[in-house]
Amino acid sequence: MEERIYEGKEQKELLEKALEELNLTENDVMYYFSKEKTGLLKKEVIKLHLFEVKDVAEFIKEFLTQTTKDMELDVQFESSIRDKQISIKMYSDNNSILIGHEGKTLKALTHVIKQVVYNKVGEYPYLLLDVENYKEKQEKYLIRLAKNIAKEVGHTKVEAELEDMNSYERRIIHNALTDNKYVYTESTGVEPHRHIVIKPKEQ
Secondary structure: OOOEEEEEOOHHHHHHHHHHHHOOOHHHEEEEEEEEEEOOOOEEEEEEEEEEHHHHHHHHHHHHHHHHHHOOOOEEEEEEEEOOEEEEEEEEOOHHHHHOHHHHHHHHHHHHHHHHHHHHHOOOOEEEEEEOOHHHHHHHHHHHHHHHHHHHHHHHOOOEEEEEOOHHHHHHHHHHHOOOOOEEEEEEOOOOOOEEEEEEOOO
């Protein structure tokens, strides 16, 4: 994964210069800034550490290739990038091992990858990791669940507290009920025990 470093006095100016030089947009890159004091006068210099999202995606695939190989799985990958989101779909000879009970292995893989990338890039990637169509099926299930519970809350006027969910799952619930006339959603709790409460709107 190639790291490009630019030095200057002002963060915004540095980023604009780098993007112009590389003919990229902010959606195409991940970056962080650091500060150093150089020279006899110890003048402060700002450094921009910049990585292209496509290189980050390749790094993630290489990491996954080695990890799944260590799990003794034969895995094929299909990837795409859109608006900085890296989507990687895995196809293996044993999907149930990759997914794990209630998706726990897939969640753990996603968490580890995000942390590894953060340690190198200084920014968590917007990563959607899936095994065939597991996430797609899960999303449909969560949307159905949200609408069914919202219907009950709207009828009884009694709020409902859902089980703990990760940020991806919570976002699906929030989006599913954004335009609902009778209920609204709130996230509460502290990770990893953060969850959604569906509450009735005052009519």
